[in-house]
Amino acid sequence: MNEAPPVEVLKELWQRDDHGHLGRLVERSGGPVVVARAARGDARLHEEALRAELCGLDASLLLFDPTGLWRLRHDEPMERVTIDRVHRPLSPVEAAGLLGLEDDARAGLALLLLDASGRARFRHVQGTPSRDGVAALVATLRAVGHSLRLHTSGRLLAASYREVMMVTMAAAFARTLGNGRGKAPFAPKEAAVSGPASFREGALRA
Helix, strand or coil, X not given: CCCCCCHHHHCXXXXXXXXCCEEECCCCCCCCEEEEEEXXXXXXXXXXXXXXXXXXXXXXXXXXXXXXXXXXXXXXCCEEEEEEECCEEECHHHHHHHCCCCCXXXXXXXXXXXXXXXXXXXXXXXXXCCCCHHHHHHHHHHHHHHHHHHHCCCCEECCCHHHHHHHHHHHHHHHHCCCCEEECCCCCCCCEECCCHHHHHHHHHC
């Protein structure tokens, strides 16, 4: 699996829906974006479950599955999209490769967590292709949401709410997927979260 894509590459990527409308892959005014690739499964069969978990995370999803590339926001229907780079349409294989999620026969689920600036806060690859990767993604998002609720109930200090939530969400992914190969490459040192010291350290080092 490739390294997380640099911000400069992400700035060149656009989403195009079935109506031809273009939008940036990551909007600075938006929330976090989960980009995932599932070797098996069908996103359409899990739409409502995915929507419920994304709503709790205030996140959107771009999901590569065997049927194509899908975009899901918690307040909009799931829709098929393509990725353009500098207005050139990319195949799903090309797009997944640029995002560091190229096809890996060993992986059932691979994902990136991107913040609103396009920085990758977490990368992960897990499982085997025999498992339904979309179902695994639903379970992962549900567990991450539970971890966030447990660890953000205290007062947030020394950083913006959005920044703290991003650091905390990356840590939650790392805790939830600890048995796989996960990495949160960016964790600003100035961010602090009240609560148990072990969690504060985990949030900043995950």
